[in-house]
Structure formats: C-alpha cells, structure tokens
Amino acid sequence: MIENAKQLAEKADGIRKEHAGRSKIGILVSMGTCGIAAGTTPILNAIRDEIKKQGRDGEVEVIETGCMGLCHSEPTVEVFDRESGASVIYGQVTEQQAAAIVESGSKPAAGATALSRGWYYPEDEENKDNALQARIVLRNTGRINPQSLEEYLVQDGYAALAKAVTTMKPQDVIDTIIASGLRGRGGGGFPTGKKWAFAAAQKNDTKYVICNADEGDPGAFMDRAVLEGDPHAVLEAMAIAGYAIGATKGIIYIRAEYPLAIERLNIAIDQARKEGLLGKNIFGAGFDFDLELKYGAGAFVCGEETALIHSIEGMRGEPTFKPPFPAISGLWKKPTIVNNVETYANVCAIIRKGADWFKKIGTAGSPGTKVFALAGKVNKVGLVEVPMGTTLRDIIFGVGEGIKDGRAFKAVQTGGPSGGCLKATELDTAIDYESLKALGSMMGSGGMIVMDEDDCMVNIARFFLEFTLDESCGKCTPCRIGNKRLYEMLQDICEGRGTMETLEKLDTLSRTIKDTALCGLGQTSPNPVLSTMAQFKDEYLQHIQEKKCAAGVCHKLITYTINESCVGCTLCARNCPVDAISGERKGRHVIDQDKCIKCGVCFEACKFHAIDKS
Amino acid sequence: MGDACSCGGCVGSKIGCDNVLDKFPEQKADLEKYMDSLPIGKEKEANRGLLIQCLHKAQGIYGYLPESVQLFVANKLGLHLSEVYGVISFYSYFTDIPVGENKINVCLGTACFVKGADKVMAEFERVLGVKDGQTTENGKFTLGGLRCVGACSLAPVVMVNDRVYGNVTPAMVGDIIADCK
Amino acid sequence: MINLTINNQPVSVEEGSTILEAAGKLGIRIPTLCHIKLDCFNVEHRVGSCRVCVVEVEGRPNLAPSCCTPVMEGMVVKTNTIRAINARRTMLDLILSDHPKDCLTCEKNLECELQNLAQEMGLHRIVYEGEQSTYPKDMANESIVRDLNKCIMCRRCETACNEIQTVGILSGVRRGFEAVVAPSGERPLNETKCTFCGQCVAACPVGALTEMDHTYAVWRALNDKTKTVVVQTAPAVRAAIGEMFGIMEGCTTGKMVTGLRMLGFDKVFDTDFTADLTIMEETHELIERVKAGKNLPILTSCCPGWVKFFEHQFPDMINIPSSAKSPQQMFGAVAKTFYAEKIGVKPEDMVVVSVMPCLAKKYEASREEFNSSGARDVDIVISTRELGKMFQEAGILFEKLEDSEYDSPLGESTGAAVIFGATGGVLEAALRTAADWLTGEDLKDIDFKAVRGFEAIREATVNVAGMDIKVAVASGLGNARKLLEKIRSGEADYTAIEIMACPGGCLNGGGQPYIHGDTSILKKRMDALYAEDTGKTIRKSHQNPDIKKIYEEFFGEPGSHKAHELLHTHYKARTNA
Numbered sequence A: 001m002i003e004n005a006k007q008l009a010e011k012a013d014g015i016r017k018e019h020a021g022r023s024k025i026g027i028l029v030s031m032g033t034c035g036i037a038a039g040t041t042p043i044l045n046a047i048r049d050e051i052k053k054q055g056r057d058g059e060v061e062v063i064e065t066g067c068m069g070l071c072h073s074e075p076t077v078e079v080f081d082r083e084s085g086a087s088v089i090y091g092q093v094t095e096q097q098a099a100a101i102v103e104s105g106s107k108p109a110a111g112a113t114a115l116s117r118g119w120y121y122p123e124d125e126e127n128k129d130n131a132l133q134a135r136i137v138l139r140n141t142g143r144i145n146p147q148s149l150e151e152y153l154v155q156d157g158y159a160a161l162a163k164a165v166t167t168m169k170p171q172d173v174i175d176t177i178i179a180s181g182l183r184g185r186g187g188g189g190f191p192t193g194k195k196w197a198f199a200a201a202q203k204n205d206t207k208y209v210i211c212n213a214d215e216g217d218p219g220a221f222m223d224r225a226v227l228e229g230d231p232h233a234v235l236e237a238m239a240i241a242g243y244a245i246g247a248t249k250g251i252i253y254i255r256a257e258y259p260l261a262i263e264r265l266n267i268a269i270d271q272a273r274k275e276g277l278l279g280k281n282i283f284g285a286g287f288d289f290d291l292e293l294k295y296g297a298g299a300f301v302c303g304e305e306t307a308l309i310h311s312i313e314g315m316r317g318e319p320t321f322k323p324p325f326p327a328i329s330g331l332w333k334k335p336t337i338v339n340n341v342e343t344y345a346n347v348c349a350i351i352r353k354g355a356d357w358f359k360k361i362g363t364a365g366s367p368g369t370k371v372f373a374l375a376g377k378v379n380k381v382g383l384v385e386v387p388m389g390t391t392l393r394d395i396i397f398g399v400g401e402g403i404k405d406g407r408a409f410k411a412v413q414t415g416g417p418s419g420g421c422l423k424a425t426e427l428d429t430a431i432d433y434e435s436l437k438a439l440g441s442m443m444g445s446g447g448m449i450v451m452d453e454d455d456c457m458v459n460i461a462r463f464f465l466e467f468t469l470d471e472s473c474g475k476c477t478p479c480r481i482g483n484k485r486l487y488e489m490l491q492d493i494c495e496g497r498g499t500m501e502t503l504e505k506l507d508t509l510s511r512t513i514k515d516t517a518l519c520g521l522g523q524t525s526p527n528p529v530l531s532t533m534a535q536f537k538d539e540y541l542q543h544i545q546e547k548k549c550a551a552g553v554c555h556k557l558i559t560y561t562i563n564e565s566c567v568g569c570t571l572c573a574r575n576c577p578v579d580a581i582s583g584e585r586k587g588r589h590v591i592d593q594d595k596c597i598k599c600g601v602c603f604e605a606c607k608f609h610a611i612d613k614s
Numbered sequence B: 001m002g003d004a005c006s007c008g009g010c011v012g013s014k015i016g017c018d019n020v021l022d023k024f025p026e027q028k029a030d031l032e033k034y035m036d037s038l039p040i041g042k043e044k045e046a047n048r049g050l051l052i053q054c055l056h057k058a059q060g061i062y063g064y065l066p067e068s069v070q071l072f073v074a075n076k077l078g079l080h081l082s083e084v085y086g087v088i089s090f091y092s093y094f095t096d097i098p099v100g101e102n103k104i105n106v107c108l109g110t111a112c113f114v115k116g117a118d119k120v121m122a123e124f125e126r127v128l129g130v131k132d133g134q135t136t137e138n139g140k141f142t143l144g145g146l147r148c149v150g151a152c153s154l155a156p157v158v159m160v161n162d163r164v165y166g167n168v169t170p171a172m173v174g175d176i177i178a179d180c181k
Numbered sequence C: 001m002i003n004l005t006i007n008n009q010p011v012s013v014e015e016g017s018t019i020l021e022a023a024g025k026l027g028i029r030i031p032t033l034c035h036i037k038l039d040c041f042n043v044e045h046r047v048g049s050c051r052v053c054v055v056e057v058e059g060r061p062n063l064a065p066s067c068c069t070p071v072m073e074g075m076v077v078k079t080n081t082i083r084a085i086n087a088r089r090t091m092l093d094l095i096l097s098d099h100p101k102d103c104l105t106c107e108k109n110l111e112c113e114l115q116n117l118a119q120e121m122g123l124h125r126i127v128y129e130g131e132q133s134t135y136p137k138d139m140a141n142e143s144i145v146r147d148l149n150k151c152i153m154c155r156r157c158e159t160a161c162n163e164i165q166t167v168g169i170l171s172g173v174r175r176g177f178e179a180v181v182a183p184s185g186e187r188p189l190n191e192t193k194c195t196f197c198g199q200c201v202a203a204c205p206v207g208a209l210t211e212m213d214h215t216y217a218v219w220r221a222l223n224d225k226t227k228t229v230v231v232q233t234a235p236a237v238r239a240a241i242g243e244m245f246g247i248m249e250g251c252t253t254g255k256m257v258t259g260l261r262m263l264g265f266d267k268v269f270d271t272d273f274t275a276d277l278t279i280m281e282e283t284h285e286l287i288e289r290v291k292a293g294k295n296l297p298i299l300t301s302c303c304p305g306w307v308k309f310f311e312h313q314f315p316d317m318i319n320i321p322s323s324a325k326s327p328q329q330m331f332g333a334v335a336k337t338f339y340a341e342k343i344g345v346k347p348e349d350m351v352v353v354s355v356m357p358c359l360a361k362k363y364e365a366s367r368e369e370f371n372s373s374g375a376r377d378v379d380i381v382i383s384t385r386e387l388g389k390m391f392q393e394a395g396i397l398f399e400k401l402e403d404s405e406y407d408s409p410l411g412e413s414t415g416a417a418v419i420f421g422a423t424g425g426v427l428e429a430a431l432r433t434a435a436d437w438l439t440g441e442d443l444k445d446i447d448f449k450a451v452r453g454f455e456a457i458r459e460a461t462v463n464v465a466g467m468d469i470k471v472a473v474a475s476g477l478g479n480a481r482k483l484l485e486k487i488r489s490g491e492a493d494y495t496a497i498e499i500m501a502c503p504g505g506c507l508n509g510g511g512q513p514y515i516h517g518d519t520s521i522l523k524k525r526m527d528a529l530y531a532e533d534t535g536k537t538i539r540k541s542h543q544n545p546d547i548k549k550i551y552e553e554f555f556g557e558p559g560s561h562k563a564h565e566l567l568h569t570h571y572k573a574r575t576n577a
C-alpha cells in the first residue's frame, strides 16, 4: 500500500534501482491488438527461447509492450540498453531473426530490418530540430509494459495524482487545466477545464467521471492504443478529474470490440486498488475514488455523451436533447463529466509539468498535441502524435512518407463519418480545431485516411452515408429519413441515375439535416457529402453528365472494351460469367455492352493488357 | 418449444433453440450465478444499469439471445421483456438469431474500405453463398461486417472468431475459410 | 421570470418554460408533431424527435426545437424565417417520403395531425422519394390495429404505454431507418400482456394505431331480418359523442338515443342500468368482506383493461378484485337470458351491440368465459368514434336530433351509474349504496367529492354508520401499480379501491373522440357527467325501480346463486412476459 506521496517517490526510486540491477538489455515486443494480429506472439516466444538458449536470462529481459505506433512495419521489436539508453527498432520481424536480435543487443542485428529512430523518438537529441512528432499522450505507449504498475511508477506514474490531492485544491486543478487550454480530444474540442468547472460548481453529493472509450470512428485507433499501452495514465487522470469536480466514482465506457484493452484496464484497476491508488483515502488526503468498466455493445452513436449515458443506464443508446448538459444532469441525473481517453491521457503531464509547459506546444487556440491514426494509401501507416498546428503535408508526406505505390495523392479524410475530405490544395493547412472546421471537415477523434487517384469521392461520400445509416439511432426525422434519402441520391449518382436536380437536392437536404438533427451524429453526417461536393464537384458532374467514374470504382459506370492489343487468346471469353465476349480464336474479341455486367473478370484475366477500363 | 428438440437450431456450435434454458441447466446455472452476484435491488432504474452486462454474459454463454433467455434476464432485473428486446435490437453486438460455428467478420471501416474491403466481402458472399449478416445452411459460418477492429494498419482486415487476418485480398478468401475447423 | 423576444415581440415567461410555451403566450403558433402535453395528468412527452417545431435562435448555429428548448434571458427567437419554414417543411417532406399517402382510405382521415400539418404548411407536392418502410399490419386482436407503415416515430405511444400506464408493451426497436415502435420480438399485441386500454391509440397522432373497426358487423346485423338487435351505451359515451358533431359541452344522451333508433336498433338500452346492477353486487360483496374482515381491500373490476393488467402483472393478487362482472358483460348476460326469455327470443337470434368509450371492451367481449347464454354475451363492440362515424355514414344530422328516452326495462338508470364514466365514480356510487345499507337510512349527503377529480391517486376516509372506511381511487395503470405495490407490501390499509385503466377514467377512454392533447375537453366531459348525475331524481343504484324489479323477478337478492351464475366472473393468472 502506498499511503502518501513520500512513499510513492520512494517506491518509484526503489523500482528504478531494482530494474537497473536486473537486466542490462530490454527487448520490447509490440503486443497491441494489431501487433498480435500481425503475428508478434510467436516472435515473443522465440525471443524468450533464444534468451534461454543463449544463457542470458539475467542480462536480457523481454517486455511486452503496447502499440509502438509503427504499424507500417509490424511486427515490431525494440532492443535497448538500460545504461547507455541506446536502442534499435526492428520492423517486419520474423521468428528466424530472434537469435540475431537477442545476440546483438542494442546494436543493429544482421538480417533484420532496423527502422529509423527519428520517427519514433522525436525527443532524441539528434531529431530535436526536425522532429515532426512530439509525445505527450503516447509518452509511455509502446515503451513500457502496460501490465506492470512498477513500470508506470518509474515513469512518474501517479505523481500527478499525488501532487493534485496533497498539494492542490480542487479549484487549483481546474484552474491549471483551464490555463493549459486543453481541449477535448473526442472531437468537439470543448475546453476540458471549463467542463470540469461546470460540474464542480454543482452542489451534489454524487457526481460521476466518465471516460469515453467508445472509439467508434472507423479507422481511428489511438484510444485503443493508449488503453492497451498505458492504462494507468487514464486511471490516474480520471482520479484527478474526480478530485477536481468532487466525484468519487468513475466509469470507463469501452467498446466491447476491444477485448485486450478491457483486459489490460482490469489488470491496471486491480493493481491500483491493491496499492491504494484507487479506493479510500488516496495518498492519505481523504480523497476516495474508484472506478468500473461498462461495455458498449456495438453502436457508434453511443460515443455521443447523452447516448453513452443512456447506454450505461441500460437503455437504447438514443441521444437526448441538451440542455441539460451532463455536467449539470448526467448519469442517473447527477452531474457528470464525459471526457475522451486521449483528453485524459494529457492530464497527468499537465499537472506534473504545469499549464505553461503545455501551452508552449501546439497553437494558441489549440495547445498540445494530437494523435492521428494515419491509414489508407500512405506509406507509413501508423499512430502519429504531432503538435497542433502541424500541416497536413507534414503529416502525410513527412511523417507518413507519401503515397503508396507512387500513386498521386487525392484527398485526406479527417474526422471520420462526421468529417470531410480535403484535397491537395489544402495540404498546407496547419491543423487545429478551427482550421479544419473552416474547411468543412473536423478534427474528430483523429482518424486520418489518405486516398489516392483510385478512390472515387462520390463513392466515399456514399460509404460514409451508409455508415451513418447503419449507425443512426433512428430517433429524429432528419437523420432517420433524411440520411436515407441522401444515401439513395448518392447511390443514384454512383449508378448513373443522377441528374443535376439530384445534385441540388443533395445540397439542400444536406444543409437542412445539419440544421435540424437532434445530436452530433445527424448534425455532422452530411459533412462528407458537402465537403466532397465542394472539393470534388467535377467528379460529381462527371458521374452525372458523362456517366463516368474516373477512378474506376463505380462499377455501373465502367465500360470494358477490348483494344488492338488483343491476340485472340479467348481467355476472357471463357471466363466471362455472362458470355458477353465473342470473337474468333486468334482474332480480336469484342464485348457486348448490353450483356456485360461489369464484373471485371476479363480485365483481370487478360494477359495482354488488351482490355480497357473506362 | 416442447421437450423434443427438432428445430435444428442447434446445428451451430452454440446452443440454438429457444428451449435453451431448460435443456442446458449448467449454462443456466452459470448465468444465474453471475446475475446473483450483481447488486440487483428493488429500484427498476438501477437494475436497468445492469442489463447490458447481463446480456453480454448471456450471449457469451449461449452465443445468442433467444427469447427465453431475454425473459429470464428481464424477470431477474424486474424489467419488461419489451425493454430488453428494445435494447437487444438496438445494439449490433446482440442477436436473437443463432449464429454459426465460425463468425467471419469483414472489417468495413474506412481504412479497410479504401483498401478494398468491399471486394473481400463480395468474395465471401460469393464463396459462402450467403449475404452479410446471414448464416450458411450447415450452420458452419456466419458472415458479417464490422466497423474497425483498430488494426487499420493491416487493412483490409478480416476477423474470424477471435483471430485477425490482415492485408486480405479476395484471393485469400478460400484459404481463410479452409483455415476454419 | 425570463425575458425574451419572439418575432420582435417581447415576452416574459417563467423560468423553465420552452420557446413553444412562450410563443403560445404571444399567440404565435409553432407546428408540433411529436410533442404532447396532458396538463391535467402532469404528463409531458418531450422527445424532440420530429423536428417539425424548429425555430431560429440568434447566436445558435443550428435551428432549435421549440418544444424542448428552454427559454433564456435575452433570447432572440424568430419562428417565421425562411430558413425555419423551409426546414419545417423539409421535415414533413421527409416524413411523407416514408409514408403511405392513403388519406382517403385511412382510419385517421381528417383526424390526423400529420395530414393537418401538411395542409397547414401548404405541402402540395412530393419532394423526396425513396424506399419506404414495410411492416406487417397487426390485426390479430379484437381491439387495436397497428399499421406501422404510417408510424412517424413520435414515440407518444411508448410514453402512454410505459410511463403513464407502465404496462411496458411498446419499445423503440431496431435503429436507423428501420427503427420503429413495437412489442418484444415484434410480435402481435395479442401475444403480449397488452391491456388493450387503447391509450396508445389515443396518443398516436396518425393512423398507425387505430381501433379495430367493427361498424360493418353492426350494419350487417342491423340488416339481418332474423335478428333482434339491441344496443347498450356506456356512461362516458354520452359525454363525448356530441364532440364529433361540434357539441362540446354537456351530455347528449337524448340525441344519441334518437340516433341509435334511426340506425335501426330494435331496442336502445343503457349500460347504466347494469352499472346500477354492478353496484348492487359489488357493494354486497364489499359489505360481506368488511363484515368478515377478510380479503380487503376490495378492488373494483368493471374495467377490462385493469382486469387484464392485474392478471398479467399481479397474478398473486387475483383474489382481491370484486368478482362482479363489468356492466357491459352484465348487460350481455342479462339481455341474452332474462330479457331474451322475457320477449321470447332465442339467445342465438339476439345480437347485443355495445357502444363503449373503450377499446378493451372489444377484447373483453371476446373473453371465452363471457358466455352465460351459451354463446358470446356481447356480440359486437364499437367505440364512441365508431358510433359517430356510423351516424355520419347514415346521414344523421346529430346536432339537429330531438331527444328521446331509452327503452325499458334495461334502460332505466340512476345518477350513480352515470358517474361510472369518470374516475372515482364507481366508488362514489358504491359508497352511496353502502352508506344507505349500513345505516338503513336514505342519506341525503351523497356527494363524495374527495374521490372526484383528475389527481393521480385520491384517498379518503369515509365515515359510514360509525365505521371508518378508507378508500382510494386511481386512474391510469401507472397509478394503479403504485397502489397495488403498496397493498402487496402491506403498507396500505384500504377497505375499497377503485381503479380505471385510463387516466381520468372512461371519459378519457381509448375509444373516445380524439382530444389531440387538449385536456380541457376532458374536464368538460367530467363536468357533463356530474351534471347529468345531479340532474337525476334517483341517484342511488339500489333505488332504481327496474333494478329492484329484476331482483324480485329474477335474481332474488344480491349475491344470490343466480346472481353469481350470471353476474360474477373469475380471473386467471396470465404470463408476465
């Protein structure tokens, strides 16, 4: 049991010494959901076996860690030297490489792919000047064992909580958060300190602190990475929030699709309780706080805070009208704050290092960093954390190292289903909450999907609408019926039935839905439509007027024709499922356009590039 | 219902007919034990807060939520059956239809979509002869879509039961199916 | 008080008021669809789901739903900007795009709030087209038709069923475009614990929930020469039927009787007669139980919605309600035995039609135990609304009719029977008789005002013959549940309780003319019933001469063997699923 702040400091020091004495070399194996999916488990075992085999048990220690963010190179392993601090990171590791990796310690092993440290360690001396990334939220993720409280304590874990409850008044905590300018990372960007102040001002014996770990934006996975990789940071921050607003109970609402995060959170909660870091009279300061997990059940709209609260209460996840805001009347009608995982992940560092330190990072209006899940057609897919104000270009072409397979960049989608698509001319936008909004997109939770010339923007808009349709709670008219009609119009355009009137209706209906929908889901669901219409109007027009899809995605609009390279091998004709191709052996074949169902089989089959797709 | 079981719903790996409560006493005891460990009280509103975790537990046990199980949960919590059904039908995680032995879920999240998840889904539909959300006649496979498992770096992703396949192409579909027991 | 301006006009309203209320104060109407407020029951359904009521609020990025946006100091509201008007129209355009445009053949035609709005807002063309929802029509029960293709998801029925009635049949199910309101498993109503109280029907603004129409069966019977067709009219019908013809105040009993004769009924009788009979039996039972000091409190049993409710949800308590049948079923039994015998008609050649404020009565008549005559005692039940429609169909100008009297012998009734139509009425009627019986006097002071009114639960202790009788009255099944739970826990020590399933009693039954949220109409109905009571010379059931006669001729005395055979029933525990 850690009973006061002094004991915490002593304990951390003790662990540091013990670690240093225990092993010289540490091997971090990335064991997040994605790492495991990419096959790190056998590698972990191989490395363990190898250590035994080489008789280096006392010297080399394997550490299971969370997501390193180097998703593009998974499976990833980092080997570091505790004394010198030197390390080497390997990507695309195989079991066969285990021996060499164990053997060479913190020097690059032959036969294994060492990655540049710069991507991952922006704080390194040599990267300092040109580092694009900065790590606050991900400071521990991928670097410590998330299942070990000791490792968290070594990284000053729970020092912020100790500082808050033993040296600060609740109001001081709130003032610090307000002064830091921290804004909610769940999408809206609402000032976190202000939200806490509202809740703190409510006179009520019971209040709640909720962590929104529903992470519903498809293509975003930073909250999962934090929960899997640094769960104690979230627990600590929630306790700080509890202290600030006068709550003794916390709830983490987590999506059921994240079993590993759930497991690691449960371990962390147990550990913290055992050490008295959660529970009664924390750090002897007379402050009680405990928390529990509640599971989602597959509903994106439950990320919306009122829906989330209803879901915790065991109801259908339908949002309700605000006001009253949760900070006034939330869970079980008690004052409640709902904050995102990443928001909480910033809190401890701010308390420890102060508001001024935090404000120096990022922009004036949006201080700090933002984690993005960079995905899609970009070379370095991964988790990136950059200071607010970084340009899209720096993220996609700098950190992300450009577009895959040498294709041309077409658009980047931010903000998930609530966001929009930005095109090349917007690449130099310094991103923060306001700038993205001004461009008709959103910061959202941090999904960033890069698209290239093979993506059809009308189809992307249709895809997002399909998502919204699936996920709408169905409560209010504009979202339940309006989005269905939007979807149908987009479907019409994608299938060649669109007219200029469709386009006009699409625009007016989109605006009306935004203007009238009950909750954030409906209020933002037309964003992908409006932003693609604004940025890629020509593509819409092409679909409508020329009945063509330049990206070759909308298959009803594609025509397959056979050109003069045809040698008459008959392969295509034999493969066509509807016998649409005819021709003499050794003669040029032709496609009967009336029969063709545009399945593309012939296109794939022809070995002579004799089939054109347009 | 009735004693003799002839509905054929049991074809899947989990228990498949609406008679499950009586026919599988061990499972019922498991659910009952779980629910008895919860702080169920007189206040309906407070009990409702326990509903979703009970449904998770029950679906974990039976694989799906037949009406008899819904009613069992409803009665223990003092809720109306309609409330329970309203919740089940809202959340895509819950189902009142028996599922196949293997759950094949194609990620249809954005990252996977731009990397061609729709083609993977189409291929599964073609090979298995069922549509998204359906179960094959032999009860072996249930095909579904899901929205992001957070392994977007491996897009397109397919999840079979608890196993994640990354960078899936339509050509791999046959092998993935063959991989299932 | 909060000060704001709406359309440039200043207004001040109480804190917590909505923009809608503030606008109302200025005489500005903002269209609404999902919102409904039932003042006299303190019920407000404020989901904010239809978005038809949106207005512009200065400084707000999007439009505000006026029905659920609280006013704020200095708020500047515009209700009639082009932006707000267009948005409101679009909401209707969207609803119509997922709605069968079947007005001409719709049960709700000319009573439909959606149709009214479409007209009011000048929707003259269909703007959006696309897939429409298709749900099977539920017509499997006697009382209610659910045609969810017309549902606009206002969720009023859900509030009626779950919050007001706490029966818990209806829930939002599925989500997105597929979302709809349905019972568990989306099964038909007759496979649920639905009480058929019809409060959901009364709440539905459109034709998604309507009564099962039985008027055609009535026409057929009336045209069948081989049948003797008699009709009975429930107490609450007379206080509401006039509304369908513009008569908003007072009972129109006499006109109604004339109209029924014009329709061709052979005899026009009054359920009030058997209401008096009910009092005889029930009061007898009350006194027996009080004397024995056992099985108390006694609960009234004349409301079939209430009966079905306790059968499902309080099966452990089925022995405490009175075993007396409801007036409707007593009438059927008496008509097809006593009366049929008297006029020499075989029961199978007699058709008993009821006109009821109630949809549960349709179901009640079909309960298999109600076959004292060997077959169904009550053949056809129509609602007040259906009777109104029959008058219209027959070209009867109701408002112009002369008054006439009910036929004898099942047409004579007392003031005690009339007030059955209002919550508290049955108990008051029973007390009038009980007091006389216990004291052996003809008491003058017979207005038990403490049990009258719309208040949720009303309690009173009445001193009768030196004995304190503690009574309670609840209307609305949610209030009934509260009382029952108190009884179950032993917390309550009542002697007698009256329960009516519908809030306010039968005057607000599921088969009454629609009030569209205007509860002042209910107050008028209540006043009308009590006025009718006061206007009667005989106001105590046991003093009804025809009642006395029927006991002399037929039943002997209250609680006799014969009475038990024909006038009493039993209840059965039903599943609580």
Ligand SMILES: Cc1cc2nc3c(=O)[nH]c(=O)nc-3n(C[C@H](O)[C@H](O)[C@H](O)COP(=O)(O)O)c2cc1C
Residues within 6 Å of the ligand: A183, A184, A185, A186, A187, A188, A189, A190, A192, A212, A213, A214, A215, A216, A217, A300, A301, A302, A303, A304, A305, A306, A338, A339, A340, A341, A343, A344, A445, A519, A520, A521
């Ligand atoms: C449809 C919808 C989905 C949302 N999903 C999430 C989510 O998955 N995670 C999240 O943290 N916030 C989500 N939000 C935002 C939350 O409602 C809420 O604003 C946020 O959790 C507040 O935390 P913050 O202030 O720390 O950002 C969503 C909002 C909407 C409207």
Ligand code: SF4
Residues within 6 Å of the ligand: A301, A318, A319, A471, A472, A473, A474, A475, A476, A477, A479, A480, A517, A518, A519, A520, A521, A522, A523
């Ligand atoms: S906007 Fe959509 S998700 Fe939000 S309340 Fe309306 S229907 Fe539900």
Ligand code: SF4
Residues within 6 Å of the ligand: A562, A565, A566, A567, A568, A569, A570, A571, A572, A573, A589, A605, A606, A607, A608, A609, A610, A611
């Ligand atoms: S496969 Fe290519 S080369 Fe062969 S017949 Fe077809 S188009 Fe010609």
Ligand code: SF4
Residues within 6 Å of the ligand: A560, A575, A576, A577, A578, A579, A580, A581, A591, A595, A596, A597, A598, A599, A600, A601, A602, A603
């Ligand atoms: S696209 Fe498919 S249908 Fe059309 S010609 Fe080629 S193989 Fe045949």
Ligand code: SF4
Residues within 6 Å of the ligand: C099, C100, C101, C102, C103, C104, C106, C107, C108, C109, C110, C112, C113, C114, C115, C150, C206, C207, C208
């Ligand atoms: S519900 Fe109303 S709008 Fe719809 S068809 Fe009936 S009358 Fe017409």
Ligand code: SF4
Residues within 6 Å of the ligand: C104
């Ligand atoms: S008003 Fe118009 S739609 Fe209605 S019946 Fe007359 S012509 Fe037909």
Ligand code: SF4
Residues within 6 Å of the ligand: C144, C160, C161, C162, C165, C167, C168, C169, C170, C193, C194, C195, C196, C197, C198, C199, C200, C201
């Ligand atoms: S009739 Fe009454 S009990 Fe039945 S669904 Fe309607 S409101 Fe509920």
Ligand code: SF4
Residues within 6 Å of the ligand: C150, C151, C152, C153, C154, C155, C156, C157, C158, C181, C200, C203, C204, C205, C206, C208, C209
């Ligand atoms: S059935 Fe009627 S009351 Fe119920 S939600 Fe639909 S429209 Fe509203």
Ligand code: SF4
Residues within 6 Å of the ligand: C196, C197, C302, C303, C304, C305, C306, C357, C358, C359, C360, C361, C500, C501, C502, C505, C506, C507, C508, C509, C510, C511
């Ligand atoms: S209160 Fe009257 S109208 Fe309502 S269900 Fe009961 S008997 Fe019918």
Ligand code: FES
Residues within 6 Å of the ligand: A030, A032, A033, A034, A035, A066, A067, A068, A069, A070, A071, A072, A074, A221, A225, A382, A383, B150, B151, B153
């Ligand atoms: S390494 Fe785990 S998400 Fe990329």
Ligand code: FES
Residues within 6 Å of the ligand: A218, A219, A220, B107, B108, B109, B110, B111, B112, B113, B147, B148, B149, B150, B151, B152, B153, B155, B156, B157
């Ligand atoms: S979008 Fe498929 S795993 Fe994230």
Ligand code: FES
Residues within 6 Å of the ligand: C031, C032, C033, C034, C035, C047, C048, C049, C050, C051, C052, C053, C054, C065, C066, C067, C068
């Ligand atoms: S009446 Fe206001 S939202 Fe429906």
